[in-house]
Amino acid sequence: MIRAVKGTRDLLPPDTAVWNRVEKTAREVFRAYNYHEIRTPILEEEQLFVRGVGTETDIVSKEMYAFDDHGTRLVLRPENTASVIRAYIEHRLDQKPGIQKLYYIGPMFRRERPQKGRYRQFFQIGAEAIGSDSPFTDAEVIELVAEILSRAGLSGFHMLINSVGCKECRPVFVAKLKEALQPVAPQLCTDCQRRTETNPLRVLDCKVPEDQPLIDALPSILDSLCGICAPHFAAVQTYLQDRGIPYEIKPRLVRGLDYYMRTTFEAVHGNLGAQNSVLGGGRYDGLAESLGSKVHSPGIGFSIGEDRLVMTVDAGEPEVLDLFVATMGNAALRHAGSLAKELRRDGLSVEVSTDAKLKRAMELANKLGTRYVAILGEDEIAAGEYSLKNMLTGEQERVKREDLLQRIGKKN
RNA sequence: GCGGCUGUAGCUCAGCUGGUAGUAGCGCCAGAUUGUGGUUCUGGAUGUCGCGGGUUCAAACCCCGCCAGCCGCCCCA
Structure with missing residues (x-):
């Protein structure tokens, strides 16, 4: 049997309904904040991520699906920011008025x-x-994403923020951190001892409980921010407070991609x-310059x-079938075909049975969970009516064609 | 890439210290007379026990390898 390749999966109904709901919510929120969709290719030149994300990152150094395409190194995109910036540069979007606010929804690939x-x-x-380099934009983006999460039905999340400084102040901090780590490193977990050499910033993200007291005592990047980064971060917080966005400052929040700076x-x-x-x-x-x-x-x-x-959000209501048309005989089936077409144009979800046995x-x-069944047999055809059965209550009545739509109504 | 756990019908699982799998539950299919579901009853189908080797008279149960899933590390979304 051929199976989906490792790490990939099929999304099946009814789960796909949840995905669609989440995406619909996101699109609505994006629209409210004046964002517009951008669709970039899934294939990009390897160099885009090498230069954009950074060779030192795990993503680029060991997680990309890369292959040779007649002499060009291509990859399945591991993330989309670099692609969007590439498109921004390629199409000279900087020439357009205002801030370019773009959103995307799509698959990414990392071989983990x-x-x-x-x-x-x-x-x-x-x-x-x-x-825009305004902290106002930072606050708006954070507000936007928090809005998507809560409108999508995710409750109980914590928004953590930090500033990682810039080209000027981060190196200064890293040096300071290394210095502070030297004497205590031997007392830290083995991972942290290694990180002290390879990536001192990651020590701050250690989750080993025993290490916490020592880590708490290490210098905070927030004390090392320069004359530009410090007021920027303060302003972001002011704007977040203005809008009542709950957040938590986590000075140890370290992001893995090289291109991040400040917020x-x-x-x-x-x-x-x-x-x-x-x-x-x-x-x-x-990033754009690089x-x-x-x-x-x-x-x-x-x-x-x-x-x-999707995994965390409440599944919500399943998609329901409005009407199931049960037919008896070929004449009824043909009639049902036309009826279904009309009602579908009116927005109902309709299924037609081809089984001439009414019981079946x-x-x-019943198994499909339809709200109504329209029964169409010789009697009904002769009378020019439908026997409409409400599957929830079990009530059944004769209904004329012109009353069908109103009687059934729409659910979703 | 590293470590641990797991892998039996469509799904959830049982299977004692090895003797070639279960009346299991749910689901599915078919019946319980003529154009009516949901409850009930009856009957039925389905598995190369993840794959490949090995040990053994004999393996779903033991050993090795591979694959996949889960959990953790790493890292990140």
């Missing part, structure tokens, strides 16, 4: 070990606001297991892990 909430093909709902944020939820992050985002003021833009194009964006969001048709109607 799959587990709960982590797949090799996973879906992201994301957005980028390009062309970074993440939302976590308790029901996701080890992969407790439903979304991540941040500011990336230097991708070859001659114009300074500061931006900020986020991406929601749709798989994780009724059994099927």
